[in-house]
Amino acid sequence: MAELSLQHLDKIYDNKVQAVFDFNMDVRDGELIVLVGPSGCGKSTTLRMVAGLEDISAGTLLLDGKDITQAPAKDRDMAMVFQNYALYGHMTIYENMAFSLTLRKEDPNVIHKKVLAAAEILGLTSQLNKKPSQLSGGQRQRVAMGRSIVRNPKVFLFDEPLSNLDAKLRGATRREILLLHKRLKATMLYVTHDQTEALTLADRIVCMSMGHVQQIGTPLELYDSPVNMFVASFIGLPPMNFYHGMGFEDGVLKGNGMEVELTGEEKDILKDYYGKEIVLGVRPEDIHTGGTMPVKVISNENLGMNTLVHGTVGEAKHLTAKLKGWADYRNGDEVTMCFGRKHFFDRDTTCAIRKEGSVGNG
Amino acid sequence: MEMDERYVRQDRLRYTKNTVSSRLAILAILFDVLFFVSIYKSDVGSWYYTILIGASILYNLVFMLLAFLSSEGVKRYKPGFSWLLIALGAIQVVRIFILPMSAHRAELELKGETVRVMGDAQFIRCVIYLCVSSAACIAAAVINLGKSRMLKAHLARLGSRQA
Numbered sequence: 001m002a003e004l005s006l007q008h009l010d011k012i013y014d015n016k017v018q019a020v021f022d023f024n025m026d027v028r029d030g031e032l033i034v035l036v037g038p039s040g041c042g043k044s045t046t047l048r049m050v051a052g053l054e055d056i057s058a059g060t061l062l063l064d065g066k067d068i069t070q071a072p073a074k075d076r077d078m079a080m081v082f083q084n085y086a087l088y089g090h091m092t093i094y095e096n097m098a099f100s101l102t103l104r105k106e107d108p109n110v111i112h113k114k115v116l117a118a119a120e121i122l123g124l125t126s127q128l129n130k131k132p133s134q135l136s137g138g139q140r141q142r143v144a145m146g147r148s149i150v151r152n153p154k155v156f157l158f159d160e161p162l163s164n165l166d167a168k169l170r171g172a173t174r175r176e177i178l179l180l181h182k183r184l185k186a187t188m189l190y191v192t193h194d195q196t197e198a199l200t201l202a203d204r205i206v207c208m209s210m211g212h213v214q215q216i217g218t219p220l221e222l223y224d225s226p227v228n229m230f231v232a233s234f235i236g237l238p239p240m241n242f243y244h245g246m247g248f249e250d251g252v253l254k255g256n257g258m259e260v261e262l263t264g265e266e267k268d269i270l271k272d273y274y275g276k277e278i279v280l281g282v283r284p285e286d287i288h289t290g291g292t293m294p295v296k297v298i299s300n301e302n303l304g305m306n307t308l309v310h311g312t313v314g315e316a317k318h319l320t321a322k323l324k325g326w327a328d329y330r331n332g333d334e335v336t337m338c339f340g341r342k343h344f345f346d347r348d349t350t351c352a353i354r355k356e357g358s359v360g361n362g
Numbered sequence: 363m364e365m366d367e368r369y370v371r372q373d374r375l376r377y378t379k380n381t382v383s384s385r386l387a388i389l390a391i392l393f394d395v396l397f398f399v400s401i402y403k404s405d406v407g408s409w410y411y412t413i414l415i416g417a418s419i420l421y422n423l424v425f426m427l428l429a430f431l432s433s434e435g436v437k438r439y440k441p442g443f444s445w446l447l448i449a450l451g452a453i454q455v456v457r458i459f460i461l462p463m464s465a466h467r468a469e470l471e472l473k474g475e476t477v478r479v480m481g482d483a484q485f486i487r488c489v490i491y492l493c494v495s496s497a498a499c500i501a502a503a504v505i506n507l508g509k510s511r512m513l514k515a516h517l518a519r520l521g522s523r524q525a
Contacts, residue, residue, distance in 0.1 A: 094377035109370040112377075128377050 002064060002154035002187040003029050004050070009059035011045050011211075019045045021211045023059070027155075032181050032188045036198040037208035037234070043191045044159055046208075050189060051157050052076050063154060079148035080157040083164055085140045087132040087147075093119075094128040097146045111150075118149040121183065122176070138169040145180065158190040162197060174200060195235055199223065207231050229350040232281050232343055238308060238320045240343065241287075243280040248273050253280055257314030258293065260339055269355050270344060278353065281343035284308070287321035291338025295319055297329040311335070372516035379437045380509055386502035387433030387447060390495045391426050394454070397491035398422045400484060401461060411465060411479055418461050425450060429499065436506040439513050444503035451499030454492045462488035 004027040011020040020042040027033050035043040048054040050061060052073030061069045068076055087096050094115055101111040119125045122142040132140055141161055148156055158177070162170045178201055181188055192198055198205050199219040207214045207222060207230075215227045226232035233239045246255040248270045253260040260280065262270070270278070293313060301308040307327040313319045321337060329335060344353040401415055429450055435443030465480040480488075 092377070108374060108378075112370055112374045115377075116373075 003027065003062075004155060004187060004189075005060075005062040005065075006046075006050070007060040007062070009046065009049060009061065010057045011042070011049060011054060012057040018057075019211050020049070023213055025206060025213070025216060027187060027189065030185045030187055031203045032190060032201055033204050033206060034190045034192060034198040034202035035206045035208060036192055036195060037214075039193060040210075041208040042211040043193075043206075043208050047080075047157055047159055047189055047191045050155075051078055051080050053080075076155075077153050078155040078157055079151050079153040080159060081141070081144045081148055081161045083160040085132070085144045085164075087140060087143055089132055092129055092131060093124060093135070093143050093146075096132065096143055097128075097150055100147065100151055114150040114152075115146075118146040121149065121180065122146050136169070137165050138173050141165065141173055142176065145177070149180075149184070154187065156184075156186050156188040158188065160192055161190075162192070162194070170197075177201060195237060199235070205235075207234060209234075225352070226343065227352050229279065229281070229345050232345070232352070236283055238284045238322065240281045240283050241319055242345075243282075243314075243317055244347065245277055246280045247275065247277055249275065253278075255314075256317045258317070260293075260342070262342075265355075266342060266344075269353060273344075273353065277347050279345040279347055279350070281345060282339045283341065283343075284320045284322035286340035286342070287319070287323075287337055288340055289323060289335060289337055291336055293337050293339070295321070295335050295337045297333040297335060298331060300327065300329040302326055302328075309335070313337075369516060369519070372512050375439065375509060375513040375516065380439050380506055381437065383436035383502040383506040383509070384433045386498045386505070387429050387436060390447075390450070390454075390498035390502070391429045391433075393491045393495035393498065394422060394425055394429070397488055397495065400488050400491065401465075411468070414461055414465070418457070421457075425453075432499075432502070436502055439506065439510040441507060441510040444507045444510070447499045447503035447506075451496040451503065454496035454499065458489055458492050462492070 006023050006025045006027075009020055009023040010018065012018045023042075023046055025033070035046060037043050045054060049056050052068075052071060052075075056069050059069070060067060063076065088099065091099065097115045097118060098111045101114065102108075115128075116125070119128055122145060124139065124142055124146060127135060127139060127143075132143065135143065141164075144161070161177070162173055165173060174197055177190075181201075190197075190201060199222075202219055204216060205219055205222050206216050209230050215222055215231045217225075222231055222235045226235060229242065233242070243256055243258065246253045246258075246260070248262075251267055252262060253270075255277070295309075295311040295313050297309060297311045299310045301310075304326075305324070307323045307325065307329075309321045309323055309327065309329055311319050311321070319337075345351065346353055398419065401418060428446060432443040432447045432450070436447070462480060462485050466478070466482075466485040468479045469476050470479060
């Protein structure tokens with residue numbers, strides 16, 4: 001069992017720069033939590049505070065109810081997998097995986113069994129006598145994971161482990177991590193700036209920006225019900241289209257040279273915003289051909305299953321649509337489109353406007 | 363793959379180096395160097411002993427090279443290097459009877475005085491160094507022979523099981 005509780009964690013560096021503000025989260029046993037956000041948002045700093053590699057400026061860190069805020073890294077029973085693998089080049093894969101246990105002076109026979117078991121899980125059995133330089137990036141990352149597995153830690157920490165891999169290998173290694181999590185049922189904290197990794201791996205995602213937690217929730221919650229414009233723009237690829245200055249009048253949204261029809265439910269959501277300006281958000285995949293809204297095409301990107309159409313709508317407002325199938329639009333073509341699912345945000349707070357008419361708590 | 367408890371120790375040999383034998387071979391080199399340094403202290407006024415010391419120095423270079431190669435060989439459980447180490451160990455014992463012993467027994471006339479080529483203390487030190495060097499070579503060889511045979515048998519067993 002490994003439950004982790006991060007309570008009001010702050011990180012303030014010696015130069016008074018605050019990297020993390022009041023981070024609160026309870027990680028349940030066996031849960032895979034992904035911390036996602038742009039570079040410099042404090043996600044790696046948070047992970048390093050959990051690992052014990054950074055001092056915690058304020059707050060409390062509990063592991064299974066025990067306060068480990070001030071405990072040194074070696075006593076926290078956590079294993080960290082780094083982006084750059086951190087393998088010893090002069091040692092074989094077997095020696096690399098066995099190294100931490102050898103330092104602990106464990107029985108060599110026990111170490112052997114643990115290393116072989118981890119190597120089998122990761123498909124590295126035939127590579128054990130090789131040096132890291134003889135392996136591919138994906139294999140090296142698996143070795144780094146194997147080194148963590150043999151320790152049988154309470155919590156696994158991953159700091160952007162796939163960033164050094166090419167796209168194809170990243171996908172394959174991502175699936176391996178997912179299978180590993182299912183097999184080990186271990187508590188894992190995973191840091192990435194790649195939203196695809198976050199959405200595919202996480203039981204819950206923590207979306208961060210500038211040291212603040214923006215939203216904690218399941219991948220579907222973050223995708224479907226973002227609490228603010230930051231989360232809405234960060235989760236989803238291509239990012240959500242935003243249209244500022246839209247006014248709710250006479251049952252329709254007007255502004256930027258556009259007039260957007262609303263459903264009864266959407267009108268209900270916006271009932272408190274009558275006559276006020278809001279921000280309309282529409283995901284590219286929620287834009288479809290047909291309807292009455294003229295879009296002037298700028299460019300067309302065929303991705304095989306989908307086509308990304310970039311164009312302008314209304315008063316030259318940018319629009320990106322993700323259409324199903326193959327389309328061959330050319331610069332200057334005019335297509336009529338319509339919006340499907342819409343998101344509404346408060347202009348001043350950037351928080352989502354929810355069904356009850358309340359504002360999201362971003 | 364569930365590891366058979368009886369064969370864990372043997373199976374470890376597949377992935378670990380024979381560091382014990384390798385380090386013993388390095389230890390043999392170390393004591394050979396100590397011997398090598400010790401014989402320089404001899405105050406010899408004879409061409410015979412000067413040539414003997416020179417030959418010993420040359421042999422030391424050969425010994426160090428072969429012992430180092432053997433230390434690398436036994437690290438990978440190569441049984442052939444065990445025989446080389448046994449030969450080197452035997453030669454170290456034989457050497458006791460060449461330079462240190464003959465020098466210890468010999469007396470020279472220098473400026474009308476009779477002096478011994480090698481004193482008692484120096485002789486004992488040289489004998490100890492050569493004995494330890496020899497013992498380290500032979501121990502490294504014996505351990506490697508045992509382990510390499512164990513590994514060979516284990517690999518054969520694994521091979522037959524797979525077949």
